[in-house]
Amino acid sequence: MEFPKLRNDLILRAARGEDVERVPVWAMRQAGRYLPEFRKVREDHDFFKICRTPELACEITLQPILRFDLDAAIIFSDILVIPQALGLVVEMVPGKGPHFPQPIREPQDLERVATTVDIQMELGYVMDAVALTRVRLDGKVPLVGFCGAPWTLMSYMIEGGGSPSFPHAKRWLYTYPDESTKLLGIITEVCVNYLVAKVKSGAQMLQVFESHAGILTISQFRQFALPFISAIARRVKEALGDEAVPMTYFSRGGHHAIGTIAESGYDVISVDWTIEPEEARKLVGPNVTLQGNLDPCALFSGEEKLASLTRDMLDKFGCKRYIANLGHGMMPDFKPESLEVFVNTVHSHSEKLLS
Amino acid sequence: MEFPKLRNDLILRAARGEDVERVPVWAMRQAGRYLPEFRKVREDHDFFKICRTPELACEITLQPILRFDLDAAIIFSDILVIPQALGLVVEMVPGKGPHFPQPIREPQDLERVATTVDIQMELGYVMDAVALTRVRLDGKVPLVGFCGAPWTLMSYMIEGGGSPSFPHAKRWLYTYPDESTKLLGIITEVCVNYLVAKVKSGAQMLQVFESHAGILTISQFRQFALPFISAIARRVKEALGDEAVPMTYFSRGGHHAIGTIAESGYDVISVDWTIEPEEARKLVGPNVTLQGNLDPCALFSGEEKLASLTRDMLDKFGCKRYIANLGHGMMPDFKPESLEVFVNTVHSHSEKLLS
Numbered sequence: 107m108e109f110p111k112l113r114n115d116l117i118l119r120a121a122r123g124e125d126v127e128r129v130p131v132w133a134m135r136q137a138g139r140y141l142p143e144f145r146k147v148r149e150d151h152d153f154f155k156i157c158r159t160p161e162l163a164c165e166i167t168l169q170p171i172l173r174f175d176l177d178a179a180i181i182f183s184d185i186l187v188i189p190q191a192l193g194l195v196v197e198m199v200p201g202k203g204p205h206f207p208q209p210i211r212e213p214q215d216l217e218r219v220a221t222t223v224d225i226q227m228e229l230g231y232v233m234d235a236v237a238l239t240r241v242r243l244d245g246k247v248p249l250v251g252f253c254g255a256p257w258t259l260m261s262y263m264i265e266g267g268g269s270p271s272f273p274h275a276k277r278w279l280y281t282y283p284d285e286s287t288k289l290l291g292i293i294t295e296v297c298v299n300y301l302v303a304k305v306k307s308g309a310q311m312l313q314v315f316e317s318h319a320g321i322l323t324i325s326q327f328r329q330f331a332l333p334f335i336s337a338i339a340r341r342v343k344e345a346l347g348d349e350a351v352p353m354t355y356f357s358r359g360g361h362h363a364i365g366t367i368a369e370s371g372y373d374v375i376s377v378d379w380t381i382e383p384e385e386a387r388k389l390v391g392p393n394v395t396l397q398g399n400l401d402p403c404a405l406f407s408g409e410e411k412l413a414s415l416t417r418d419m420l421d422k423f424g425c426k427r428y429i430a431n432l433g434h435g436m437m438p439d440f441k442p443e444s445l446e447v448f449v450n451t452v453h454s455h456s457e458k459l460l461s
Numbered sequence: 462m463e464f465p466k467l468r469n470d471l472i473l474r475a476a477r478g479e480d481v482e483r484v485p486v487w488a489m490r491q492a493g494r495y496l497p498e499f500r501k502v503r504e505d506h507d508f509f510k511i512c513r514t515p516e517l518a519c520e521i522t523l524q525p526i527l528r529f530d531l532d533a534a535i536i537f538s539d540i541l542v543i544p545q546a547l548g549l550v551v552e553m554v555p556g557k558g559p560h561f562p563q564p565i566r567e568p569q570d571l572e573r574v575a576t577t578v579d580i581q582m583e584l585g586y587v588m589d590a591v592a593l594t595r596v597r598l599d600g601k602v603p604l605v606g607f608c609g610a611p612w613t614l615m616s617y618m619i620e621g622g623g624s625p626s627f628p629h630a631k632r633w634l635y636t637y638p639d640e641s642t643k644l645l646g647i648i649t650e651v652c653v654n655y656l657v658a659k660v661k662s663g664a665q666m667l668q669v670f671e672s673h674a675g676i677l678t679i680s681q682f683r684q685f686a687l688p689f690i691s692a693i694a695r696r697v698k699e700a701l702g703d704e705a706v707p708m709t710y711f712s713r714g715g716h717h718a719i720g721t722i723a724e725s726g727y728d729v730i731s732v733d734w735t736i737e738p739e740e741a742r743k744l745v746g747p748n749v750t751l752q753g754n755l756d757p758c759a760l761f762s763g764e765e766k767l768a769s770l771t772r773d774m775l776d777k778f779g780c781k782r783y784i785a786n787l788g789h790g791m792m793p794d795f796k797p798e799s800l801e802v803f804v805n806t807v808h809s810h811s812e813k814l815l816s
Binding site for chain 1: 632635677678681737757762766789
């Protein structure tokens, strides 16, 4: 398929370690409830209905691009479409988050999980949304595709929703290590095929979200997270060959492991706000691009303070091998103007630093 | 007041860096819902009713001591009794946790917060519970008193309950830094007087709980947490003089800061399960006792695996300047037998290592 020519490849160059004239910037969950135009669409449509309707997913993906000078779009979807494709029911409960009416609790529940997934049949709607959005973006910025990391998806599937410590999921790691490995393998297989299909449909970069790294011990991370995220990076790149795109791994609370992750095949490591930029660079070494990491709550600050915090972040990360972002996603209570201050400050300050 | 003579001072010696013949062990939330005898008391009494009734608080404090070979008792109470003493209503909602019907949301809400607290009048029930329990313990093991750390208490008071990221409380730090400092100062004052009173009532060791360290940036930790917890250690010890007892600081997710905390006057630093023992020791240096840090969910394991994980923890921490504990509290779904395996393995393995 022929897509419009890309006019802003800043983020792709930063991911590959090439020179940039200004630092690329985007924000996780940049299409979200903090935007009145997003809330308006949500008034009429259920969350997963939007994910499943390419025209709506495309519209919402483009909303922040129309408002702000962002350097990437990320397709509107949810990490839990993979558990759905595996046969589980997932609902989005307003004000509460995701809910699985029938989570996996014991090994025999694995019978309810598909062992293989026909990506086009189960998740074709995402591919349609990606292709449509790539066309509508008209080459303005690259389109990012994403999935949840296997451990994070497994923890939701077992816990059945959010939790401070995911005790049910953790119980599996201790009680059923073999079954855990089996489930992680099934999820990994779907992630690989899903991400490859996304690129073939038009995604120009990929991000894997590990939201629940911070509840694992280091040895659990090495056993139940790292091998699977490494496999995803390796296999997606192998499958795509010359078409391979830069890949990013984001983890919340996974500092104990980011040194190891840097050797696992990802081009970009996205870090949360609790690690200092200099420390993150020391841990990942010079050959990986860092992404992050302003405390999202800094967007509650007044304009001047927010700009100052953003400049400080840039000064610490430097402008090479760096993609500016928040340390986690945008929150419903933020004012849209705050994201504008963040984005514009990244651009103006980095242009100054690079001139 | 004359109390029965202490017959097991292992934990006090470990806290002071003295020699021990076996490693002391206890578990955070060792008096809790995982015990059938606890659930039985809770059937008839509201959570805070138990805190406010010395006879009941004492009974529950002693429950795990009667069952297991623990080296410390911790008075049954809650960190949120301080916000209550400051004038806020706090309810414990079953299956959901603490709930403030009227949280602090804007600076003018500080008018609802008392500026000084008469500890005996507002929290005398805790002192009565401490004194009664100290007598009933009959010198078997030391009695630990505790409070929440100022930032953790402030975050609950503003957020109004648990939250993955405490956005309202974080907003205060960015938007109202002066008012945040003022509120933290008020809380600190109460913590100091409260802990001093606890020791005067019979507590033989103190622990400060920082449950929400992991959502702060490093500079926020330095500005809004560290000065206040340092002040607590310094002022409590000054006020007690010769009567001073060992003090422990526990933080969840506060690794970025434990090196600094080690210089803030605490005798013991209690770490969660996401940090490796060797790394924790490297960060705190040789002159502080470490406490922790088995992943609580390891108690879901079978007996053999749990014992092996416990031995591994001991091998890594070593037996000097060390108090065995979990990396966080006991959970309702645990079997009481698991804590028994943990406690007995700490004792038998450390005796072997020390012989």
